[in-house]
Amino acid sequence: MANVQPAVISAGFCEHASKRSDVNMAELVNEAVEDCLNKAGSVEWKDIDYVINGNMPAFEGANMPELWMTDHMAAKNKPLLRVTTGGTTGGSVFVSGYYAVASGLYDMVLAVAFEQQSCGNTTVGLASVALGELSIYPSLGYEATRLRRNMGAGAAIGVASYQAMNYMRRSKATEEDLARVVVQNRRNAAKNWWTHLKMPTITIEDVLDTPYISYPLRFGMVCPASDGACAVLFTTEEKAKQIADVPVYINGVGSYANEPAIIGVDCGGAGQTDPCEQLGAVKSAELAYSQAGISFPNKEIDYAEVYSPFPNQELQWVERVGLFEPNSAPEAYLNGVTALNGEMPVNCSGGVNSTNAIGASAMERPAESALQIMGKAGNQVPKTVHTALGHGWGGAINLISHVVMADEPQRKFK
């Protein structure tokens, strides 16, 4: 669609952990930027035209971190944009990088997404998101304990457990199916250098042994809270051919928002009566595929990274974005289709289930997909990857970003 064909030439990560006490937020970002520029060959920090930065607002209590870390991400004397859209922040930062190059205004764009959750209080951060909508309830006759019980089950994990309930009813998936997804992710993460939860010997029984957090999700199935950052370098088709060995072209981008969470807007009813339906994901996938000229995503896509903090979401997303038939994902996971050497490898980086630095997570998905195409990923799949997708999810369970990338520029029908 774009006049200029945007391409990714490099993606960098910092090491993720639950507490990176050796660095502060700016230095964390610097590590990812440095890794990104190291992989980018002849590109120097002076060559960068435009910098985009994003993280989850209010989670660390630093409201303008982009000003703090200007020097650390080589943004001095350069135009700078900050993008935050909740859990999808990384996806939106990636999409903004695409737009900046596609517009023809900038040649070399650096996009940075990060989160240092050990600095902040995630509960306060989430409360700051929900308080606006919930603060009215006590004056309408909701007593405090009941509000906490009812709406407390509606925070991130609660929303996911609603999704899990509906998904398990639709597809007849069992808890064992959910645990199998976790095992695959955590074992993959053990082979990738930058991930957080590395568990090479975990089994399904280990996962099912842990207590429930929110039915049907158990403690062992839930994503960790990580510190981490991710940086991606965008450029035009011409420059990418000169710089990179294998330039990765961004051929389709879709970003849709659905009706907000199950809590409802302005104490009205919530329009999403089935939280696992996720029309936003279906729509954004359709848009991205149509831009990229992909008619049969289940055959044409070689590798997928989907945003799945909770295992039921991984099963749900791969179906919604068209990689598997509805309700067939649990069987595919059982048969090893999605494993590292399977026909359709999914989340070989370990996924969000193993590493969740919230603001960075949605950007790590397309970044990792791009590295798989380049052949530089930490846990590289054995087969050659030509087309890959990166998917992000967040906001009030409603905001989706979807990116389709390939080693060839998009077919133009002009």
Added chain:
Amino acid sequence: MPLPEYIKKDYKRTRTMKGSWYLTSYKYKFNLSRIKEYLKGLKNGILLGLKCRSCNTVSFPPRLICGRCLVKPDQWVRLPETASIATGSANYDEEDKKREHPFPVIAVRQDGADTALIHNISDDVDFNSIYIGMPLKVVWAKERNGLYLDIDHYEPIEDPAIELNKKEGSVD
């Protein structure tokens, strides 16, 4: 090319300082004009949904704007007291650990409405026995004050689908 050397860290640990942030000091504003009629209905034991004339979507509790048509819905419709479970979860809270079984939290879809509402089910219902599509009935509060919790909770009623399925020998 790497960034200049001076940025490289020369220490093992950062110094950490504490700070705090008072969320309750903020003010939030709400437009509740549309809810008055609904609350008046609750006081009289009547369930009112707000219907969009353009797409016939009924919201319960009422919503200010219909997102599909971008119009202000203004047609009040009376809804029956029956409902069904749209989705559910269980709360494993600190205080709830004293209970025999976890505290169920459900999203209810009132019959005749198109939206869901988070609510509670009777205390004696075991969480494992609830399922999506389970029919429910409103249990009114003893004293109705025209507030949200005038519907105290929902109680399960007999599901005709179960009997029907048994007769036909269906597995589901």
